[in-house]
Amino acid sequence: xxxxxxxxxxxxxxxxxxxxxxxxxxxxxxxxxxxxxxxxxxxxxxxxxxxxxxxxxxxxxxxxxxxxxxxxxxxxxxxxxxxxxxxxxxxxxxxxxxxxxxxxxxxxxxxxxxxxxxxxxxxxxxxxxxxxxxxxxxxxxxxxxxxxxxxxxxxxxxxxxxxxxxxxxxxxxxxxxxxxxxxxxxxxxxxxxxxxxxxxxxxxxxxxxxxxxxxxxxxxxxxxxxxxxxxxxxxxxxxxxxxxxxxxxxxxxxxxxxxxxxxxxxxxxxxxxxxxxxxxxxxxxxxxxxxxxxxxxxxxxxxxxxxxxxxxxxxxxxxxxxxxxxxxxxxxxxxxxxxxxxxxxxxxxxxxxxxxxxxxxxxxxxxxxxxxxxxxxxxxxxxxxxxxxxxxxxxxxxxxxxxxxxxxxxxxxxxxxxxxxxxxxxxxxxxxxxxxxxxxxxxxxxxxxxxxxxxxxxxxxxxxxxxxxxxxxxxxxxxxxxxxxxxxx
Amino acid sequence: xxxxxxxxxxxxxxxxxxxxxxxxxxxxxxxxxxxxxxxxxxxxxxxxxxxxxxxxxxxxxxxxxxxxxxxxxxxxxxxxxxxxxxxxxxxxxxxxxxxxxxxxxxxxxxxxxxxxxxxxxxxxxxxxxxxxxxxxxxxxxxxxxxxxxxxxxxxxxxxxxxxxxxxxxxxxxxxxxxxxxxxxxxxxxxxxxxxxxxx
Numbered sequence: 001x002x003x004x005x006x007x008x009x010x011x012x013x014x015x016x017x018x019x020x021x022x023x024x025x026x027x028x029x030x031x032x033x034x035x036x037x038x039x040x041x042x043x044x045x046x047x048x049x050x051x052x053x054x055x056x057x058x059x060x061x062x063x064x065x066x067x068x069x070x071x072x073x074x075x076x077x078x079x080x081x082x083x084x085x086x087x088x089x090x091x092x093x094x095x096x097x098x099x100x101x102x103x104x105x106x107x108x109x110x111x112x113x114x115x116x117x118x119x120x121x122x123x124x125x126x127x128x129x130x131x132x133x134x135x136x137x138x139x140x141x142x143x144x145x146x147x148x149x150x151x152x153x154x155x156x157x158x159x160x161x162x163x164x165x166x167x168x169x170x171x172x173x174x175x176x177x178x179x180x181x182x183x184x185x186x187x188x189x190x191x192x193x194x195x196x197x198x199x200x201x202x203x204x205x206x207x208x209x210x211x212x213x214x215x216x217x218x219x220x221x222x223x224x225x226x227x228x229x230x231x232x233x234x235x236x237x238x239x240x241x242x243x244x245x246x247x248x249x250x251x252x253x254x255x256x257x258x259x260x261x262x263x264x265x266x267x268x269x270x271x272x273x274x275x276x277x278x279x280x281x282x283x284x285x286x287x288x289x290x291x292x293x294x295x296x297x298x299x300x301x302x303x304x305x306x307x308x309x310x311x312x313x314x315x316x317x318x319x320x321x322x323x324x325x326x327x328x329x330x331x332x333x334x335x336x337x338x339x340x341x342x343x344x345x346x347x348x349x350x351x352x353x354x355x356x357x358x359x360x361x362x363x364x365x366x367x368x369x370x371x372x373x374x375x376x377x378x379x380x381x382x383x384x385x386x387x388x389x390x391x392x393x394x395x396x397x398x399x400x401x402x403x404x405x406x407x408x409x410x411x412x413x414x415x416x417x418x419x420x421x422x423x424x425x426x427x428x429x430x431x432x433x434x435x436x437x438x439x440x441x442x443x444x445x446x447x448x449x450x451x452x453x454x455x456x457x458x459x460x461x462x463x464x465x466x467x468x469x470x471x472x473x474x475x476x477x478x479x480x481x482x483x484x485x486x487x488x489x
Numbered sequence: 490x491x492x493x494x495x496x497x498x499x500x501x502x503x504x505x506x507x508x509x510x511x512x513x514x515x516x517x518x519x520x521x522x523x524x525x526x527x528x529x530x531x532x533x534x535x536x537x538x539x540x541x542x543x544x545x546x547x548x549x550x551x552x553x554x555x556x557x558x559x560x561x562x563x564x565x566x567x568x569x570x571x572x573x574x575x576x577x578x579x580x581x582x583x584x585x586x587x588x589x590x591x592x593x594x595x596x597x598x599x600x601x602x603x604x605x606x607x608x609x610x611x612x613x614x615x616x617x618x619x620x621x622x623x624x625x626x627x628x629x630x631x632x633x634x635x636x637x638x639x640x641x642x643x644x645x646x647x648x649x650x651x652x653x654x655x656x657x658x659x660x661x662x663x664x665x666x667x668x669x670x671x672x673x674x675x676x677x678x679x680x681x682x683x684x685x686x687x688x
Contacts, residue, residue, distance in 0.1 A: 016670050045649055047667065049674050051682060059566065061522035070661070075671075078686035087520065101520035108522050119685045140683045152565040152589060166589055168567035169524075170596035170660070178664045180671060184647065186588075216507055217559035220588055250559060252588050277681035284679070316507055316562075340506065433516045433564075452563060454511040456534050 003291025005188050006255050007223045010163045010288070014146050016047040016180060045182045051145040051162075052079055053175050054131045055118070057109040058086040058435070059150030063173035064112040074116045075179045081140060082113050083121040085130045087435040090398050090425035093123060098437060116176075129401025129427040132156035132369040136240065137401055139269030143258035143285040148175055153369045153451065154253075155246040159239035160266070161258035161288050163223070166247065186252045187297040189222040193230035195304040200485045202379070203238030204371060204449070204468035206230060207245040208310035208320050213302060216318045219251030222298065225290060226256050230304035236265040237375035244370045245451050248317040257289035311356050311481050312453045312466040314344035319453075323471065323483050327354040347455050348463050349443070356481050359465070363446040364395035364476040365458070366422075366469055368432040371449035372400025374407050376469040380449075381413040383473035383484055389421040390479030396423040396438070398430040422476070434459045447475035492657030493598045496580040497625040497636065498552030501542055502613045508556055509563035510590065514572040516564075527568055528575020543576070547620035555612050556583035561590025570597040580626045582633060584609050595650055596660070600626055602633055602644045611640070628655060 004012075053076075060082075067074070074080060087102040097103035106123070113120035121128045127138065132153055135141040143161035148154060150172040157164035167181065175181055191210055211218075224246050231239065239256045246254030256262075263282060266272045273281045308322040319341075321327070329352035330341040345352060350359070366372075366380050377399065389395050397417050399405035405427055408414050414424045431438040432450035440446055440462025449472050450457075453464040467475065474484035518530040535541045542548060554573065560583045561569060570593045573581070580600035594601045604612075615635065616622050623636040628651060634641035653660065 014674075016674050017667060045647065047664065047670075049671070049678075051678075052685075058519050062524050062567075065522070072661070078684040081685040086516075099520070105520050105522060140685065142683060145682070150565060150567075152563065166565035168565055168570075168589060168593035168596060170567060171592065174661050174664065177661045178667075178671065179675075180664055180667075182660070182664070216562060217585060217587070220559070220585065247563075247589075250562060250587060271683040271685075273681035280679070281681050316509070343505075433511075435516045435519065452509075452511070454509045454563060456515055457511050460515070460517075460534060 003294040005290045005294045005296065006161060006225055006257055006288055007163065007186070007188050008294070010144055010146065011048070011185055013144070014048045016049055045184050047180050048146055048183050050079070050148050050175050050179055050181055052081070052135070052140055052147045054135060054147065054149035054154070055080060055082045055172065056086055056131050056149070056151065057084050057105045059169050060112065060172055061105065061108050062169050063176055064116065066173045067116070067176055072177045074118065074176045077117045079179060080118045080176070081121070082109060082118050083128055083131055083134060084109060084123055086429045086433065088123055088428040089436055090428050090430050090438055093426055102436065126402040126406060129404065130369045130372060130429055132244065133372055133400035133404065136160065136236070137269070137403060139266055139272035142266065142272065142281070143262065144288050148181060152247045153244050155251070156240050156244040156369055158243040158246065158254040159236060159256050160262055161255060161285070163253055163255070165253040186223045187221055189219060189224045189251070189298040189300065190296040191224050191226050191300045191302065192228035193226065193302045193304045194228045195230065196233065197230055197304055197307060200309055200470065200483070201307050202468040202470060203234055203241040205307055205310045206304070207242045208312070208317065208466065209307045210302060211245065211249045211318045212310070212320050214249050214300060216248060216316045217250040219246065219249035222251050223253045223255060224249070224251045225296070226254060228304070231256055232259070235375055236261060237373045240373065241370055245317065248451060258285050309468065309471050309483065311471065313348065313350060313356070314341070315347055315453055315455050317451065317453060317466060319344055320466070321356060323356050323481055325356055327352060327356065329353050358480065360445070360480045361393060361447045361465070361475050362444045363440055364389070364393060364472050365398070365431040365446055365448040365450060366396070366472050367398030367400065367430055368450040369400065369429070370451040371469045372398065372404065374404050376449065377404065377408045377413050378411070380469040380473040381416040383470050383487060384420045384422070384477065385416050387420055387477045389476045393476055393479055395421065395476040396425055396431070398425045398438070399427050401427045431458050433457060434462070447472045447481065490598050490657045490659060493600065493654045494629055495625060495627050496552055496600055497623060499548060499550060499620060499622065500553035500555050500582070500612065500616045500624045501548035501551035502555045502616045503542055504557065504613050506557040507559045507562055510561055510566050510569040511563055513561065513569040514566065519566060519568050524571050525575065527572035531572035531576050545620070550577060552577060552579045553624050553626065554578045554581045555609065555616060556581060557609065558584045560586050562587040565589045565593070567593040567596065570594050570599050573599060582609070582612065582626065595654070598654060598657070600628060602626055604633065604642055604644060608642050
């Protein structure tokens with residue numbers, strides 16, 4: 001028998017029952033109502049226990065309402081953590097919220113948290129922030145756990161070797177009521193990134209390269225485990241950036257095996273076990289990595305030395321090209337791709353063959369659950385230091401959490417940004433998805449460190465180019481995309 | 490959840506791949522605290538184009554949407570399903586679906602049917618040329634067919650999902666039957682695992 005993958009190990013330790021048991025039980029419960037018992041034998045869904053449920057203001061109100069209507073409680077409020085992030089303002093928080101609908105949603109979460117006795121990191125709590133930033137920051141995110149949230153970028157937490165994935169609102173309600181979820185076990189995919197990254201090449205470029213290679217639906221039905229020298233060499237922040245965008249390749253989740261770097265990052269954080277508990281925990285965590293003889297359903301190998309700084313040119317995250325490259329020409333593309341490329345270029349208002357460096361930008365957004373951590377801000381500040389943003393460019397930095405903000409201020413990064421002309425904001429999802437006032441005007445073009453360049457994602461008619469924090473900072477200085485090595489020279 | 494067995498009606502051909510949930514329902518319309526009221530904002534940006542297929546009167550009462558690869562990609566927002574429902578769509582037939590979206594559809598009683606690309610080609614052409622064509626998605630028989638014609642195809646669905654859809658069973662009450670199993674799993678969890686109480 002071959003060895004087990006990290007996914008196999010986490011999955012098995014969380015399965016509460018198998019499908020066949022379910023079939024037998026239902027048969028008994030409905031007393032023959034089910035005409036054909038055999039129907040259920042092919043069922044693949046298993047019931048998984050959920051160790052941590054993260055909730056936020058946008059995808060939870062209907063779930064709480066469902067509980068109330070059915071007279072149900074939250075089974076484990078102590079395994080549930082709430083924060084406000086998606087539509088909170090990032091400026092003037094002491095003033096009334098300019099958007100009454102957002103204000104209502106935030107207030108409803110407050111009331112629900114109180115009624116169901118759930119801990120809430122509210123807007124003036126320094127621990128408030130993007131839900132996928134604060135989990136790891138507080139040490140809630142630990143190897144071997146199952147973590148869910150009504151948000152697709154829950155995959156971020158996989159960087160710690162925890163199985164973490166996004167769910168819809170009905171499933172949020174299911175987890176609230178039962179602390180379980182019914183899931184089919186995904187297939188496993190190994191994405192190995194070999195060698196070393198060149199100068200100026202970041203975790204963001206690695207994940208954009210991976211998505212470019214396997215496509216926006218290449219990961220459907222799979223959990224990707226990222227492996228290889230490049231992944232091992234990355235910081236925890238970099239691994240989070242990569243796992244975060246697993247969903248952009250269609251994958252159910254991303255995973256990185258926990259290692260000494262993981263433990264070093266976790267040690268001392270508020271929710272991480274201490275003393276003897278730490279020793280017991282670490283022994284378990286060390287048993288989790290994929291066995292050397294385990295077999296993956298699919299294997300992809302990417303040469304890390306060949307990865308370059310990427311810029312997306314289109315309207316999905318696989319439509320990307322090297323900063324030294326050109327926007328594609330549909331006429332030279334395979335016939336089945338032409339229409340989609342042309343549609344994307346029309347939306348993005350780009351002529352075929354345009355050099356990426358000739359694309360001018362109006363706005364720069366540095367932040368999001370993809371790139372809103374302290375390391376991202378340090379990297380961007382390193383590019384910006386002592387320079388000014390280009391005329392006509394508006395740029396903002398939105399830290400991923402209140403604590404990231406405080407740390408960046410303590411380290412002098414905030415001053416570097418404001419001296420260069422950036423706006424320095426409060427923590428939240430902000431311009432990543434355009435639910436609060438931080439949006440692009442129609443036709444505006446952004447260099448953004450976020451995760452999605454879908455049509456209208458950052459505001460109706462807005463045009464988004466996804467890049468690393470360093471590349472976004474360089475674009476802010478130059479006014480157009482540029483190889484950051486030149487800006488830094 | 491209401492029981493679902495058969496969806497029958499006109500089909501609107503949305504001939505695109507990778508239709509993301511930001512197109513189906515833009516983020517700025519996710520601020521409601523109800524499950525209803527999203528239909529008028531569905532495909533808001535694309536509907537500004539008068540030629541967009543959903544603006545064609547011949548598809549106005551379509552109950553089925555035809556699409557290509559990776560429909561429902563991106564955000565986990567279940568509001569996308571509620572928005573389609575608000576448009577009157579009860580089944581989506583395509584080459585492939587994003588995982589979370591498909592799961593959300595199941596929760597909302599929206600049928601998702603996967604067919605090979607050449608079958609979708611056929612249905613796209615048919616409904617473009619003859620919008621009045623009535624298509625039937627039959628869950629019990631796991632069959633898509635052209636009403637009054639001979640064309641039909643079988644599709645796959647997880648047996649347990651089918652069972653629950655056809656009976657309109659509530660997922661949560663079924664899971665709560667497993668209370669003792671959940672209890673016993675919980676009692677075996679290591680006590681050093683994190684909790685969010687009194688943080």
